[in-house]
Structure formats: C-alpha cells, structure tokens
Amino acid sequence: MGEELKLFGYWSSPFSCRVKWALKLKGLDYEYIEEDLFNKSALLLQYNPIYKKIPVLVHGGKPVVESIVILQYIEETWPENPLLPTDPYERAVARFWTKFAEDKTSSIWSMFHTVGEKQEKAIKGCLEMLRTIEEHGLGEKKFFGGETIGLADLAFGWIAHWLGVLEDLLDQKWVDAHTFPRLHAWIQNFREVSVIKENLPDRDQMFLFYKCRMEKLSASASN
Ligand SMILES: N[C@@H](CCC(=O)N[C@@H](CS)C(=O)NCC(=O)O)C(=O)O
Numbered sequence: 511m512g513e514e515l516k517l518f519g520y521w522s523s524p525f526s527c528r529v530k531w532a533l534k535l536k537g538l539d540y541e542y543i544e545e546d547l548f549n550k551s552a553l554l555l556q557y558n559p560i561y562k563k564i565p566v567l568v569h570g571g572k573p574v575v576e577s578i579v580i581l582q583y584i585e586e587t588w589p590e591n592p593l594l595p596t597d598p599y600e601r602a603v604a605r606f607w608t609k610f611a612e613d614k615t616s617s618i619w620s621m622f623h624t625v626g627e628k629q630e631k632a633i634k635g636c637l638e639m640l641r642t643i644e645e646h647g648l649g650e651k652k653f654f655g656g657e658t659i660g661l662a663d664l665a666f667g668w669i670a671h672w673l674g675v676l677e678d679l680l681d682q683k684w685v686d687a688h689t690f691p692r693l694h695a696w697i698q699n700f701r702e703v704s705v706i707k708e709n710l711p712d713r714d715q716m717f718l719f720y721k722c723r724m725e726k727l728s729a730s731a732s733n
Pocket residue numbers: 520523524525547562563564565575576577578
C-alpha cells in the first residue's frame with residue numbers, strides 16, 4: 511500500500527511516542543501533525559469523534575485510533591521488521607504484556623495527573639505493577655518478546671523516560687539496579703535502541719511541563 515500516512519500526536523504523550531517509534535522501527539515515512547490539545551483541530555475531532563484524543567494514524571485518508579490498536583494495525587500492514595515474535599506461543603506472551611500495559615495505563619497515568627494522597631496511592635499501584643513486571647515479565651530476556659524490541663516494549667515505553675521525570679519532580683527514586691535489576695536493565699536496553707534514543711521528548715521540557723501541571727493541580731486542590 512503506497513497511501514499517505516499521517517500521525518496526529520502531542521510531543522509529550524507516551525501514547526503518540528509509541529506510534530512514532532513503531533513507524534520509525536518499520537522505516538515508514540509519515541507526516542507528523544502536532545495537535546493543540548487545549549484547542550483541538552477540526553480534523554482530530556473528525557478522525558476521533560468518540561474519544562477526541564491523540565494519537566490518530568491516518569492511512570490513505572482512513573483514521574485508526576487508540577495507540578495499541580494503531581500498533582497492531584502497523585504490524586499487520588507492514589510485517590517487515592516485526593514487532594511480534596513468529597512463534598504463536600511467544601506472540602501470545604508478548605500480547606499478554608501489551609494488554610497488561612494497556613489495562614494498567616489509566617491508574618498509572620493518574621500519577622502524573624494527581625497530587626497529594628491520590629498521587630501517593632497511584633505511585634503505590636505503579637510500584638506493584640513494576641514488581642509484577644520484574645518478577646514475571648522479563649526473565650533473562652533483553653526485551654519482553656526476546657532479543658529484539660517489540661510491541662510490549664513500546665507499550666511500556668513510558669517507564670523508560672516519563673517515570674524518571676516524575677522521580678526527579680518528586681525527588682524520589684523508585685527504579686534502580688538494586689530494587690528492580692531486570693527492569694533497570696530493560697530501561698537501559700530500551701533506551702539504547704537508536705530509534706528510541708533519537709525520539710524521546712526533551713527531558714528538561716517535560717520536567718517543566720509536568721512541574722507546571724502539578725503546581726496548577728496543587729493550587730486548585732487547595733482552593
Ligand atoms: N487510550 C488512549 C490514550 C490516549 C490519550 O490519553 N491521549 C491524551 C494525550 S496523552 C489526549 O489526547 N488527551 C486529550 C483529552 O483527553 O482531551 C491511547 O492509547 O491512544
């Protein structure tokens with residue numbers, strides 16, 4: 511299929527980064543359109559009328575929404591440089607962890623969108639999730655699906671970058687080589703992949719972005 515590819519995204523969104531990484535791992539050319547989430551474009555609303563969220567991938571004029579659905583669409587449409595193992599059992603395992611990442615997203619994401627007690631609760635939930643990944647998800651493998659980066663790794667990508675920004679903001683350290691040795695090694699492996707390394711949002715910009723957001727949340731919570 512030689513049709514035009516467009517990605518509607520937002521610079522700091524781990525959901526749009528997942529899609530960007532997948533497109534680049536597949537070596538696909540696409541046009542990136544940065545959305546203003548505070549003043550959404552008519553096109554975004556037209557393409558994603560149900561959730562009105564980014565990311566949206568538009569392929570030959572047809573929109574695909576929801577980041578994990580988009581990743582699966584990309585994998586099925588462009589099977590070269592596969593994001594899933596070939597063995598059916600290994601595929602099922604990789605899909606399980608992708609689903610696990612998706613199922614936990616909203617509770618994890620609330621760490622970035624709450625303050626005070628709610629945030630502490632969300633952090634506790636996140637640490638439990640990280641413990642599950644540490645004990646059951648990675649084993650001795652470099653990535654979730656084996657020796658090469660795949661779907662589940664992209665789904666957990668926020669752990670490798672966004673979580674560290676939150677640690678800095680709250681002046682806490684949750685993931686290190688001692689507490690989460692496998693996860694810590696996975697973070698290094700993930701960040702070493704050149705497509706990932708070259709396509710992570712700027713850390714200082716993210717720090718300021720989330721700092722500002724949390725200050726606003728704290729101010730409205732105390733009013
Ligand atoms: N489940 C969605 C989540 C996407 C999402 O939450 N996108 C946010 C940006 S990080 C968004 O568009 N927010 C705009 C809004 O909620 O109005 C996915 O995986 O694509």
